[in-house]
Amino acid sequence: MWIYEKKLQYPVRVSTCNPKLAKYLIEQYGGADGELAAALRYLNQRYSIPDKVIGLLTDIGTEEFAHLEMIATMVYKLTKDATPEQLKEAGLDAHYVNHDNALFYNNAAGVPWTAAYIQAKGDPIADLYEDIAAEEKARATYQWIINMSDDPDLNDGLRFLREREIIHAQRFREAVEILKEERDRKKFF
Amino acid sequence: MFTTRKQYHPYVSPFDPCHPICTKTYVTPPNLYIPFQPPNLPQFPLHEALKKGTLWKVFYDPYYGPYETAYKGDIQ
Amino acid sequence: MKQMPKEYYELLEQLQAVDFALVDLTLYLDTHPQDYQAIQQFNQLAQKRKHLKKQYETLYGPLQQYGNSYSNYPWNWDDTPWPWQV
Ligand SMILES: [Fe+2]
Numbered sequence: 001m002w003i004y005e006k007k008l009q010y011p012v013r014v015s016t017c018n019p020k021l022a023k024y025l026i027e028q029y030g031g032a033d034g035e036l037a038a039a040l041r042y043l044n045q046r047y048s049i050p051d052k053v054i055g056l057l058t059d060i061g062t063e064e065f066a067h068l069e070m071i072a073t074m075v076y077k078l079t080k081d082a083t084p085e086q087l088k089e090a091g092l093d094a095h096y097v098n099h100d101n102a103l104f105y106n107n108a109a110g111v112p113w114t115a116a117y118i119q120a121k122g123d124p125i126a127d128l129y130e131d132i133a134a135e136e137k138a139r140a141t142y143q144w145i146i147n148m149s150d151d152p153d154l155n156d157g158l159r160f161l162r163e164r165e166i167i168h169a170q171r172f173r174e175a176v177e178i179l180k181e182e183r184d185r186k187k188f189f
Numbered sequence: 190m191f192t193t194r195k196q197y198h199p200y201v202s203p204f205d206p207c208h209p210i211c212t213k214t215y216v217t218p219p220n221l222y223i224p225f226q227p228p229n230l231p232q233f234p235l236h237e238a239l240k241k242g243t244l245w246k247v248f249y250d251p252y253y254g255p256y257e258t259a260y261k262g263d264i265q
Numbered sequence: 266m267k268q269m270p271k272e273y274y275e276l277l278e279q280l281q282a283v284d285f286a287l288v289d290l291t292l293y294l295d296t297h298p299q300d301y302q303a304i305q306q307f308n309q310l311a312q313k314r315k316h317l318k319k320q321y322e323t324l325y326g327p328l329q330q331y332g333n334s335y336s337n338y339p340w341n342w343d344d345t346p347w348p349w350q351v
Pocket residue numbers: 038064135138164165168
């Protein structure tokens with residue numbers, strides 16, 4: 001089971017009320033390489049992967065939910081008390097008409113999240129390579145959002161999240177090495 | 190000096206209407222250079238590790254946007 | 266208007282720092298289960314986080330529920346602020 005902890009993984013701050021940045025950030029909330037897709041991808045793959053890497057998928061999948069909450073916090077803070085007028089200026093008028101200022105699992109272009117974003121081939125190597133690619137894509141997405149943002153406090157949190165993708169990619173690559181079962185043998189080559 | 194930021198120079202045609210970007214860069218994150226993390230690598234102190242998003246120094250790869258200046262000591 | 270004091274943010278960040286190291290060590294140990302030193306560091310930090318959790322919860326209320334934290338009277342789990350509100 002999962003147990004909620006009433007704190008963020010990282011102290012999230014934003015400098016200004018800026019719905020435009022929230023519009024970009026939603027990509028990492030309900031987009032193809034976002035935190036929701038990541039969490040669900042890894043936690044779902046656990047059931048058909050060798051026992052040696054189930055722990056890693058469980059723990060990275062769980063950390064992704066902490067990242068999802070950080071993104072939600074950023075969006076919440078960037079749009080809290082924003083007027084319909086401000087949302088309209090930020091290009092969020094269609095979002096407002098549909099959702100008021102509720103968060104929704106869609107990408108920056110407003111396309112709703114779909115299970116088609118997450119892969120599960122059942123082949124351990126194919127799935128881990130999928131995961132490595134997903135981490136690199138998420139890292140790249142954070143770079144593009146940082147490039148668009150002029151909010152130093154927001155970027156501080158985004159840099160943290162980007163760095164985590166690097167660590168996750170590292171661990172998934174190590175998982176591939178573990179499944180090759182040649183690590184201890186290598187010494188004798 | 191070693192950097193994880195790599196460059197390439199795309200072909201520029203006289204018929205490209207946008208102002209050409211002659212040098213493009215891309216990131217090769219540190220995880221690409223460490224196939225399997227060896228034990229006992231140097232760590233950041235706890236508080237700094239939180240701020241940087243990694244406990245181990247080798248994986249730290251700061252990324253700044255065009256609208257901000259890099260923190261002192263961070264080289265991209 | 267209820268506002269959290271400066272000390273709240275400081276203690277929270279201390280807990281976040283220790284917990285972060287524990288998360289990063291957890292992922293490391295998932296692929297390095299034989300690293301004795303890392304396990305020692307992990308257990309030391311787990312001890313430290315236990316103390317910090319107690320200190321935090323005494324001042325600011327439960328971090329977890331379903332029985333993983335004690336409750337005051339009246340039930341204080343759903344007291345504000347929630348993490349995204351601070
Ligand atoms: Fe990740």
